[in-house]
Amino acid sequence: MSTVYLPVRIEFAPGRSATVGEDLRGLGCNRVLVVTDPGVRAAGLLDGILGSLREAGLSAVVFGDVVPDPDEACASRAAGVYRNEGCDGILAVGGGSSIDTAKAAGLLATNPGPLLAYEGVNKVPNPLPPLAVIPTTCGTGSEVTNVTVITDAHHYKTPILSPYLIPKLAVLDPDLLRTLPPHLVASTGMDALTHAMESYTNRVQHWYAEACALQAMRMIADSIRPATVNRHPDAIARMLYASTLAGIAFTLSRLGLVHAMSHPVSGFAGVPHGLANAVLLPYVMAYNMVGNPQAYAAVAQALGVPDQGSAIRTAEAGVREVMRMNRDLGIPDRFDGLGVTREMFPDMIRDTFRSGNIPINPREVTEQDVARLYEAALTGAAPV
Numbered sequence: 001m002s003t004v005y006l007p008v009r010i011e012f013a014p015g016r017s018a019t020v021g022e023d024l025r026g027l028g029c030n031r032v033l034v035v036t037d038p039g040v041r042a043a044g045l046l047d048g049i050l051g052s053l054r055e056a057g058l059s060a061v062v063f064g065d066v067v068p069d070p071d072e073a074c075a076s077r078a079a080g081v082y083r084n085e086g087c088d089g090i091l092a093v094g095g096g097s098s099i100d101t102a103k104a105a106g107l108l109a110t111n112p113g114p115l116l117a118y119e120g121v122n123k124v125p126n127p128l129p130p131l132a133v134i135p136t137t138c139g140t141g142s143e144v145t146n147v148t149v150i151t152d153a154h155h156y157k158t159p160i161l162s163p164y165l166i167p168k169l170a171v172l173d174p175d176l177l178r179t180l181p182p183h184l185v186a187s188t189g190m191d192a193l194t195h196a197m198e199s200y201t202n203r204v205q206h207w208y209a210e211a212c213a214l215q216a217m218r219m220i221a222d223s224i225r226p227a228t229v230n231r232h233p234d235a236i237a238r239m240l241y242a243s244t245l246a247g248i249a250f251t252l253s254r255l256g257l258v259h260a261m262s263h264p265v266s267g268f269a270g271v272p273h274g275l276a277n278a279v280l281l282p283y284v285m286a287y288n289m290v291g292n293p294q295a296y297a298a299v300a301q302a303l304g305v306p307d308q309g310s311a312i313r314t315a316e317a318g319v320r321e322v323m324r325m326n327r328d329l330g331i332p333d334r335f336d337g338l339g340v341t342r343e344m345f346p347d348m349i350r351d352t353f354r355s356g357n358i359p360i361n362p363r364e365v366t367e368q369d370v371a372r373l374y375e376a377a378l379t380g381a382a383p384v
């Protein structure tokens with residue numbers, strides 16, 4: 001049995017963000033809270049979007065103070081602006097942090113606080129105001145997902161899942177990614193690859209998610225290198241599309257051990273989400289593939305690896321392909337030097353097991369296993 005519930009309109013075209021005002025008017029908005037971060041503003045990406053709102057006869061208030069790994073205070077400030085300014089709709093422009101802040105602010109606009117009381121699945125009682133999203137990275141998938149992730153006072157990245165968190169509109173405009181720095185193309189793109197791979201290999205079997213995940217992995221394997229090193233416009237556009245496909249996949253079938261382990265790495269050591277996933281991915285692939293060699297062989301082939309004569313050998317070649325991908329993209333092969341220390345391991349291991357992605361991981365996992373994987377990823381021990 002599987003359900004496909006995706007109440008989000010997806011518009012994909014270069015330059016499409018310059019007409020988003022009409023879309024927001026169509027959603028019934030008059031005064032829009034634009035949620036973004038200082039980098040997006042400095043890159044000039046808001047100019048055409050705010051112009052489009054004006055042309056459509058809408059007024060806008062900009063909340064431009066989104067921080068990386070946003071917490072409840074950040075979301076509450078945005079929600080306060082929404083209320084005080086009499087807004088009736090929200091537009092997120094940015095990466096995962098901006099989109100997740102916009103979702104959390106929308107949640108607080110129509111539901112009483114505290115925000116973190118809604119941790120978990122389907123605890124949000126009331127629908128959000130109309131929410132439109134324009135991603136400016138090629139990784140998060142949050143423009144189509146049912147989740148927001150908010151960091152609590154103890155560094156725990158708290159997931160809140162609800163169908164009300166699925167935006168009404170996602171505008172995919174690859175022109176906005178032209179100025180994205182190469183290291184962010186690489187790390188957010190590896191986040192998208194991780195979404196697709198974990199969705200495809202985990203214990204939740206979902207036919208629609210599988211199709212989206214496989215296609216996302218193929219597109220990312222073809223495009224992530226030229227998108228990163230040359231900013232090739234077609235490659236960037238394919239990465240943006242693939243990251244949204246991967247977002248659809250994991251909204252339907254969720255994730256696995258890489259995300260369970262990477263959130264604590266970000267929460268305690270401040271390693272950006274995509275980078276934390278990219279470093280962990282080959283280690284967790286090597287661990288997980290024993291639990292489902294066929295799925296990981298299919299992953300390898302989606303990444304362009306030829307059949308090696310057996311599922312486990314093909315899967316192992318897939319791990320090497322991801323190690324090579326990281327190397328080509330300038331992503332380190334270990335956490336050493338990125339702020340992660342062994343002293344953090346006990347807290348990181350505890351929080352790993354709070355994740356709802358642990359029970360659906362393709363291989364059963366113990367605290368000792370996670371400790372061993374963190375140690376290997378810290379020191380750069382060869383995954384295979």
Ligand SMILES: [Fe+2]
Pocket residue numbers: 140191195259273277
């Ligand atoms: Fe992610």
